[in-house]
Amino acid sequence: MTVPSPAEAAEPVEPAPAPPARRTFGLAAATALVMGNIIGGGIFALPATVAPYGTVSLLAFVVLSVGAVALALLFGRLARRSPVTGGLYVYPRDAFGEFAGFLSAWSYWTMCWVSIAALAVAVVGYVDVLIPLHGNHALEGIVALAALWLPAAANFAGTRWVGAVQVVSTVLKFVPLLLLATVGLFFVDTDNFGPFNASGQSVSGALAASAALLLYSFLGVESAAVSAGEVRDPERTVARASVLGTLASALVYLLGTVAVFGLVPHSRLVDSGAPFADAVNALTGSSWGGTAIALVAVVSITGCLNGWILMAAQMPYAAARDGLFPAPFARVGKGGVPGFGVWACAVLGTLLIALNYTAGPDTTFRVLVLITTFTGCVPYLLSAAAQLYWLARGTRERVRPAGLVRDLIVAVLSFGFSFWLIAGAGYAAVYQGVLFLFAGIPVYVWLRGRKGKAEASA
Numbered sequence: 375m376t377v378p379s380p381a382e383a384a385e386p387v388e389p390a391p392a393p394p395a396r397r398t399f400g401l402a403a404a405t406a407l408v409m410g411n412i413i414g415g416g417i418f419a420l421p422a423t424v425a426p427y428g429t430v431s432l433l434a435f436v437v438l439s440v441g442a443v444a445l446a447l448l449f450g451r452l453a454r455r456s457p458v459t460g461g462l463y464v465y466p467r468d469a470f471g472e473f474a475g476f477l478s479a480w481s482y483w484t485m486c487w488v489s490i491a492a493l494a495v496a497v498v499g500y501v502d503v504l505i506p507l508h509g510n511h512a513l514e515g516i517v518a519l520a521a522l523w524l525p526a527a528a529n530f531a532g533t534r535w536v537g538a539v540q541v542v543s544t545v546l547k548f549v550p551l552l553l554l555a556t557v558g559l560f561f562v563d564t565d566n567f568g569p570f571n572a573s574g575q576s577v578s579g580a581l582a583a584s585a586a587l588l589l590y591s592f593l594g595v596e597s598a599a600v601s602a603g604e605v606r607d608p609e610r611t612v613a614r615a616s617v618l619g620t621l622a623s624a625l626v627y628l629l630g631t632v633a634v635f636g637l638v639p640h641s642r643l644v645d646s647g648a649p650f651a652d653a654v655n656a657l658t659g660s661s662w663g664g665t666a667i668a669l670v671a672v673v674s675i676t677g678c679l680n681g682w683i684l685m686a687a688q689m690p691y692a693a694a695r696d697g698l699f700p701a702p703f704a705r706v707g708k709g710g711v712p713g714f715g716v717w718a719c720a721v722l723g724t725l726l727i728a729l730n731y732t733a734g735p736d737t738t739f740r741v742l743v744l745i746t747t748f749t750g751c752v753p754y755l756l757s758a759a760a761q762l763y764w765l766a767r768g769t770r771e772r773v774r775p776a777g778l779v780r781d782l783i784v785a786v787l788s789f790g791f792s793f794w795l796i797a798g799a800g801y802a803a804v805y806q807g808v809l810f811l812f813a814g815i816p817v818y819v820w821l822r823g824r825k826g827k828a829e830a831s832a
Contacts, residue, residue, distance in 0.1 A: 401615055404598045404605050406544040408446075408619025411594030411681040413547065417627060418500075418671050420591060421634040421649040424584045428572035428640075431584035435631060438585060439624035441791030442592045445754060446620040448788040449599035450613020451781060452761060457608035461599035462753040463692050469760035472698055473818065478753040479693040480814035482600075485593070485749035486686035487719040490522065490679060491726035492746070497521040497675050503668035515731040519724060525680040526720045529687065529711050547674035550666070551626050554650065558633030558657055568640025585798055591627065593750045594678075595620050596757075600685050687715025697825040698818065747799045748807030751792050758789035 424431035449461065456464045462482055467475025498507070498514045498521075507513045573580040598605060598615040605611050630650070637653040638646065646652050654663030687703075691712035694704035702714040762785045765778065796804060 400606050401611050401618075403541055404601070404611055404615035405619045405622075406541040407601065407681050407684075408594065408597045408615055409548065409623050410544045410677045411597045411685065412442075412592060412619065412623040413544075413551075413626060413674060413678070417551070417591065417630065417674070418650050418667060420588065420627070421631045421638075421653075422643055422646040423587050424631075425568075425635070425640060425643040425646075425649075426572060427580045427584040428569045429567050429635065430571050430573075430577060430580045431588070432628065432631060432635070434581055434585040434588055435624070435628045437581070438588055438592055439620075439628065441787065441794075442595050442620045442624060443617060444784055444787040444791060445595050445758075446616035447613070447784045448758060448761060449596055449616050451784065452757060453599050453612035454609045455764070457605075457612065458692065461612075462596055462757050463689055465760040466753070466756040467696070469763040470756075472696070472822070474756055475696070476693060476698045476818045477811065477814070478756045479689050479699065480817070481749045481752040481811050482689050483686060483719075484810055484814075485746045486682055486689070487722045488726065488749075489593070489746050490682050490686060490719055491723040491730075493675050493679050493682070494518045494522040494723060494727055495730055497672060500668040500671040500675070503664055504672070511731045515727060518727045518731075521676060521679060522720060522723050522727065525676060525683055526716055528680055529683050529716045530713060542677075544677055547670050547677060548622070548626065550670045551630055551650075554653065554657070555626055555629035555633050558637055558653060559629065561657055562633065562636025564636065566637065566639045566643075567635050568643075572640070582798065592620075592623075593747070594681070596754070597681060597685060600688055683716055683719060684711065686719035687712040690715050690718075697828075698821055700821070745799070745803045745807040745810060748796055748803050749810065751795045751799070752807075752811065754792040755789065755796065758785055758792055761785040762789065 424434070427434075452465050453461060456468060458464055463475050463479040466478045495518050498517050501507070501517050502514075507517070571577050571580050573583065575583070595616060598612045598619070605615070634649050634653040635643065637656040638649060642652070643649055651663040651667040654666060655661055657663075690699040690703040691706070693699040694701060703712060703718070705714050706712055761781065765782055765785060799807070
C-alpha cells in the first residue's frame, strides 16, 4: 500500500539534516545485531524459570515468537518509509508529532541503560563459575564494570567494530546453544517433561503467567530498525534482518527449552540454578557442563551488551538532531557512533552497578529492572499505532488490496501483542514505568521551549 509521506501529516515535522550515513552493516551484521540483542543471558535461566508452570510454557514460547515475528515485519515495513537511525523514535514522530516521538525515545532510552546495567551484573554469576569470586562485592563490582566498559570501548571504535564483534559473539554463542537444542533432542526422555499444566491454575492463566516471565527474552527485535542509518540498503535489509534474526532466536529458544525439559527431570529442573549446565551434564554424563555453559554465557552477554550500547546511543541521537534530546547526544565520532550517547549510558549503568553492590539486594536497581519490559514496549505500541495511522490515511486510488490486508494484519497483531506485553509486565511495573515515563515530560518542556525560542529568534 502506498500512503502519504511524513511531510503530509497534519503537523509536519522538519528534522535537522543528518550527516552522511556510514552504512557499514550488511545483512549478516544486521541479522547478528538482532540475534545478539535478543539472545542475552536470560536464555540460560529461562527453562528453570518457567518449569513450575509445566510444558504449557512451551506454548507461551510459540505465542511470543509469533508476536515477535509480527513486530519484525512491522519494523521492516516502517523502515521502508523512514530508513534512518532511530526508527522507533522516527515512526511516532512522523505520525503523531514531536511529543509522541519524544516519549518513544525517552522510554526506549530508559529501557536500554537500565538493561545494560542488569546484563553487566548478570555476567558476574557466570564469571564466578570460571573464577571463584568468593562473594567479594568489590571484585564482583569490578567484573560487572569490566563487562560494561569493554563493549563500550568497541562502540567508541566505530560501527564497523561493533558489527564485527556482534557477528563473532553471535556465532560463538549461537552454535553451542543450537548444538544442544538439536543433539539434545535425540536423548530426550518424555518422562522428564512432567505435567502439561503444573501450576494448579487454569491453562489460560498458566499460559499468561509463563508468558509474562518470558516477555523480556524477545526485546531486541527492533535492533535493525533502530540502526537503519548504519544498514546498507535499509529498505530491504532491515525487514530481512529483523525477520531472520527473530526466527533464528525463537528457534534456539524453543528447541533449547524442549531439550532441557526432556533431559532434566521436572522435579529437579524446578529448583535448578543452571538448567543448561544440568542438561549438558545429563547429555555427556560428566560434570563439565557448568564450565562450558558459563563460557558461552559470558560470550553471550558480552555480545548482547555490545549491541545494546549501540542502541542506547542511537535512539537519543536521532531525537537530539530534532532538538528533542540534549544537543550533545547528536555528536558523532569518527567511527560513526554517537560518542556522548555511549558515555551517557555507560556512566548511568556504572551508577546502577555501584548502587547494586553498595545498597544490598533489595534496592532501587532491582525495582528499575522490573520496568524494562514496560519501557521497551511503549515504543512498540506507538510504532504499531503509527503504521495504523498511515494505513488509515491512504487514499482509495493508492490502495492495493493484498498489500493493505497484509499490512493491516501485521499492524493489528503488533499493536495487540505490544499491549499484551505491557499488561503482562504486572501492575507494579506498569505503575512505576508510567511514573518513569512521565518524569521525562519536564525534559521535553525545557527542550521544546528552547527550540521554540530559537525558532522565534530566527
